[in-house]
Amino acid sequence: MPLGASLKRVDAEAKVTGRARYTDDLSMPGMRYAKYVRSPIAHGLVTRIDTEKALQLPGVEAIFTYQDVPQHGFPTAGHAWSLDANKLDVADKQLLTGHVRHHGDGVAIVVACDLLTAEKAAMLVEVEYQELPVMTTAATALATGAPLLHGGESNLLKQHTLKGGDPDAVLAEADIRIEGQYQTQVVQHCHLEGVISYAYMDQMERIVIVSSTQIPHIVRRVVAQALDRPWSSIRVIKPYIGGGFGNKQDVLEEPMCAFLTWKLGGVPVKVELSREECFLATRTRHSFAVTGQIALTRDGTLQACSLDVLSNTGAYASHGHSIASAGGNKIAYLYPRVAFGYQAATYYSNLPNAGAMRGYGAPQVTFALECMIDEAAAQLGMDPLELRIKNVARQGDINPLNHKEIKSAGILECLLKGRELFDWDNRRAACLNQSGPIRRGVGVACLSYASNTYPVGVEIASARLLLNQDGTIHLQVGATEIGQGSDTVFAQMAAQTVGVPFSSIYVISTQDTDITAYDPGAFASRQSYVTAPAIYQAATELREKIIKHAAFMCGQAEWALEVVDGNVVLKHRPEKVLLSVKEVSMSAHYHQEVGGQIIAEVSCKTRSNPPAFGCTFVDLTVDIPLCKVTINKIINLHDSGQILNPQLAEGQVHGGMGMGIGWTLFEEMIIDEKSGIVRNNNLLDYKFPTILDLPDLDCAFIETYEPQSAYGHKALGEPPLISPAPAIRNAIWMATGVKIDELPLTPKTLYQHFALAGLVE
Template sequence: MAVGKSVTRKDAAAKVTGRARYTDDLPMPGMRWACYVRSPIAHGRVVRIDTTAARRLAGVEAVFTFEDVPDRPFATAGHPYALNPDHADVADRRLLTGHVRYQGDEVAVVVARDRLTAEAAAARVAVDYEELPVVVTAEAALAEGAPALHPGGNRVNTLRFEAGGKVDEVLERADAVVESRYRTPIVQHCHLENHIAYAYMDDMAHIVVVTSTQIPHIVRRIVAEALELPLSRVKVIKPYIGGGFGNKQDVILEPMVAFLTLQLGGVPVKIDLSREECFTSTRTRHATVMRGRAAAGRDGSLAALDVEIFSNTGAYASHGHAIMGASCTKSCNLYPRTAVRFAATTHYANVPAAGAMRAYGSPQVIFGIECLVEEAARAVGMDPVAFRIRNVARRGDVNPLDGHELLTCGLVECLEEGRRRIDWDARRRACRNQDGDVRRGLGVACFSYGTGTYPSCVEIAGARLILNQDGTVHLQVGATEIGQGADTAFSQMVSETLGLDCDDVHVVSSQDTDVSPFDTGAYASRQTYMVAPAVRQAAEALKGKILAHAALMTGQAAANLDLRGGRIVFAGTPEEALLSLSDLALDAYYHKQRGAQLTAEASCKTMTNPASFGCTFVDLEVDIPLCRVTIREIFNVHDSGVIINPLMAEGQVHGGLAMAIGWALYEEMLIDEQNGRIYNGNLLDYKMPTFMDIPDLGCAFVQTREPTGGYGNKSLGEPPIITPAPAIRNAVWDATGVKVDEIPMTPKVLYRYFSGAGLL
């Protein structure tokens, strides 16, 4: 039984030895380099562009400006195609633009024989701009008379819904109502491999794009849309990828490299963004401003949550139009017996485009909610853990918005486990009445999240299994390994269902859209759940074919046979081998009269989307004069259903925790509110946490068995990032008595709050 075991990652050896090949490790003879000419200002129009000097440079092969590219807007969000045109993504991008909307926007592109020449030529493109007024914040972008970034104005959309009761009436009657405003920053994914892609043509018609992406099949469609080509003329290959976190759930370089090779007679053309370009000109996490109210009863009930949120999607929509809808609705599973109301507005502004980033808006929305819930608990004099246990989802609860029953929910158990593990009551008592410079506090926060995107989007996954001549199998999936360990989890599922050791299940880690089964890719923590039914069906079908062939070879009835540990056995006496799978495979391939290559394939749609749950507990110290937070202990407890691979699951939790600690305490892209200038678009000035900044990390799981999932599992990749920030904020409040309503809680921010509260 392979599911539930910490089997070794399929790609671990390839990665520790450096043999794993990423996009930049796949050279091609004659590879050309392309380099963008970027806008130095945040908002303006090109009034003159002169490429003469760039073209004169030896080694330059072509220069294209915004006037030379198709005037066809396309959408870049990595979503499945929507049959309903009302659900289509926002098509607001062109390959290049003469209307620059953020510092770094792309007005031209240079192709040269090497990188240095391309960069030097790009610097020689002379561009004059007519500067336009800049809007950076929600307030400025949505103000009357604000300069419009796009023809429809700066409001991308506003989503409103109310569920579980009439919020106004509840607020009016409530024993206590609390209200606050919260702010979260723009942050960057900081995957270690920057965006990179190259393209070439291998005949007169077909374009091959090799790219560091989470979503090869979607890239194929969007490249075809952007260049107005039939989809089958584009082939996308995804090698190993050095992290994505949502930033590669977007189509950023691929249409351009495809366009360039098409223009240049099929020669290979590469774009390899610098770290600085990756900061400004890929995607970020949306900054948000939230106004929230919560109502609580003296009986400990959380009666209502009323949330108004503004989400800054920057210069282009990317995923912006979908993120608030996804995150607000996913949060409705958290307190399903509470009346909730959401009003979420997404707007453009002259800052880098925000897109998908780990947990897709939920960290922002849950930050506000869990700050409000903390306040509500205090308002009615309740312990924050007890208040949450009283109000959070339980199995059998019905989501007030969509009416779905929660078939599994271990959130109360998660909170109880966290409370026990951190010794909550005793440590809280120890934190009372502190008056020194360094004060200690405890904090908690909890979340709900989804598993995939249904019913907003189609959920489809495919798997193909091939029995090799040596009795091992190869598994092909369209789902992508991006570091999270998906390939290994899939191999465990095959092993479990087929009856073969994990080591005998080889996974084709690279995707090639001409060959790989269709799947929409790595996002929404969907893959382990969505691929499970396809893998299971394919494995069951292959097993049926293997046993049928065994029956031919042995003269036994297939129904009496089974496959265990790579051997054909009698179902009744599995310890006795009848035939090895390798002998069977050779016979199937090469016997002159019977058999065939034994393969099985399945493509499955999934129409369920179970909620996963969890919480963070943190124990920290605040040095008030230094305005510095030191985490003493932090861990998450998750209900993600059955844990397929505990060691890899723990790795997902650690990674999410660390990324969230960065968001809570250190990270922010600093952008000038007057002119849109980006101050810290590099890894030196932008504070991504190093080894020194991250404390020991812990995690625990409360395992439920999700009945809708192929192997009982639910989402885990993104959720660990959702709750550490509000837990840390609540612990800072516990330690100091000061309610900090914005992140990152840098010394500069804490100084302002502590001074305001009279602590300094």
């Protein structure tokens, strides 16, 4: 059976041989190139802008300033549209601005015949600014009398409270109460392919955009909003994409390239950001300040959890408060037998704009929660693994916030299997009572996550299957392949359900909003879960149509037939091949009287959202004088339901673990607190791990069966990133006795804390 097998990616050969065509490979004759004029300050007003010198440069075709673009705001977050006006994304972004709100904000853009000319011209545009106070922290942005970045009464974007039970009352009467304050940093996605798109106008004066985006259908809508055009007047094409990790779940440069081609009579115009611009002017991960409390009985029963989150969204809303909100919703499944409280607020500042990034708020809040669990274990004198085993979710538990039953939960089995594979007991015993400059520690941390955005978002997916004359099948889905391997598992789903070999399925990877039925895009670890029902229904319909025509051809009853391995057979005698699917298709296409091409198409909505679970075990060494951490062994274990393609799943986990290690030990956008200037907006000064910096990565799966899923599976894309950080922090604490409640755990951070603890001079 195709599902459950490590079948080769459908795009593997195209990518390794260079046949795959990305946005930058699809240049057009007469292409023009655009380059921004960006603010060198983090906050201020443009008082003078002079384009005369730049316009005199040969090859410059046009320059547009903030005064030339539409003056209404538009949203950029990659969320499905909502019929509830209260749920719509904040429309606070403009194509260009005279009120710069972060270092690198765009005030003008140059269009020229080539990129070098555009870059030279951009440097010739003269801009003067009236500098305004810079606000990079909550203390400054939310202070009384602080300058308002987007009007209103304050720089507070939004806040909310969630409660399940009465955590305050439980905390007040608790035997054991743990409190802590935790801080996470700003990081960038650093996907291999940068942000790039181009646009032109077709013969019907519609704007066509080719873009490296995770959300082509949402781009279509947002571009139309930005330019005040009908949604149908925009067409978006997504070729192969070289990674996104959530950055391209925002509408980035598509509105600008659409605006430019519109203003220049339809000529193709490309907007491609340099790596430096990606750091300044795309999206980052939100920094969180988390104040947490948990309550336990003396036997280690977790009774209450309360988290208070303050999220810095930077200069514009983007996904804004939904990140902080989602973090609380996603972790409520992990320890569900508690009174749960979650309060969150999101504020504007003069930092670069934060948006979606792999994990979507869960890594930040999980860091706080799992640090407190270890601190509780220490106070109780318990093994931190035993404390988690005692309290994690079981099948049948009820989520304290949404009151949904957990129908599949393998987190307990993940912890038990991890104990065995990692040899936790022996490794932990070897790390007790250490001294000296080099010490070992072990750590563990857990996670829960969701499989889509329902009921916050509308979860719609589509699938189209067309049977070709030779018996092969074209599969077209609205869901976007961005490197995660979704097209491959979609082909596996279709092959198994129709009853044909995997090699018979041809997946059309390019999404085109004129051709591809609606799907909001690649995010929320949703694609395999939400697209599966559409594929299952369409594949079932296609199989039934094949059987119907085969029954006509061979004079059998439809109920007596089945499709197996590309052949129509008798159900009670599957070894008896009556017809091949190819023969059925040829007859359907070319019979003189009956038939037609056999096609099935389904668009459907998913109204369930089961939790996925996982955990990380880590063994590391800390060189205290050098403030250096070396990971000796790390393993992730995951409950993602049925594993559809083990090799692809392992690749997802390894990639997430690498990002999690980078977030924990290496990565940080260094932003001057007073000026808001980004000091390391390049891949030389911004440190993230290469393959040489990562340890051997190990993973294992506990396969449960999720009954709400079309194929028994749950989310996997984002969870592997979430739990390495607290596991590493907990191991460093065990090794050194120093609790560090902030990220990243770089040598600089370790030195500061080790010095305060008297471990280094």
